Amino acid sequence: EDKVVQSPLSLVVHEGDTVTLNCSYEVTNFRSLLWYKQEKKAPTFLFMLTSSGIEKKSGRLSSILDKKELSSILNITATQTGDSAIYLCAVGSSNTGKLIFGQGTTLQVKP
């Protein structure tokens, strides 16, 4: 059965800290890995990583895909209170056409 596992499940840091969120997967016919940020509403898209694009960066956020280890990390540097959210990892399967979501990592950034 396809599955996506994120760790840690929750994390509390202080402003200015750097955090690393992890995502590992077992998915038949991997196509892509996506990161979403969810505050008190809908998930918003952050990055998509594929075999042809294993590293993405946007401002203080960056993500790397390790296809050998079947995992990805999301790094946030110089965290701010506005980074507090649930971060979701999802993996797309070209076999099923579905996105399989992990359970999410809840990040709290304290002032």
Add this chain to the structure above:
Amino acid sequence: DAGVIQSPRHEVTEMGQEVTLRCKPISGHDYLFWYRQTMMRGLELLIYFNNNVPIDDSGMPEDRFSAKMPNASFSTLKIQPSEPRDSAVYFCASSLGWTGGYEQYFGPGTRLTVT
């Protein structure tokens, strides 16, 4: 673009009543997805459509749930009869292209409470 639009944003109903959730995808997107999110189970795919045709409904929990997409700009998710365990946030999402390799854009969700 207005993004994915869902209505209502909140719904409170009594057990046994029929509930209809509505979604308008982003114009031009050819895939539409219905998800359910709960604390216990996280984000689960219920059903998805491609060009208005249901492709995979294996996530629909039981026969009380049904979904339709009569045209490219409208979809409904119906629960009849509703039960307290159906209480969750229901998201609609849409994407352009084959979902395995394209990002999905989510609507604001409908928070359903069944008492």
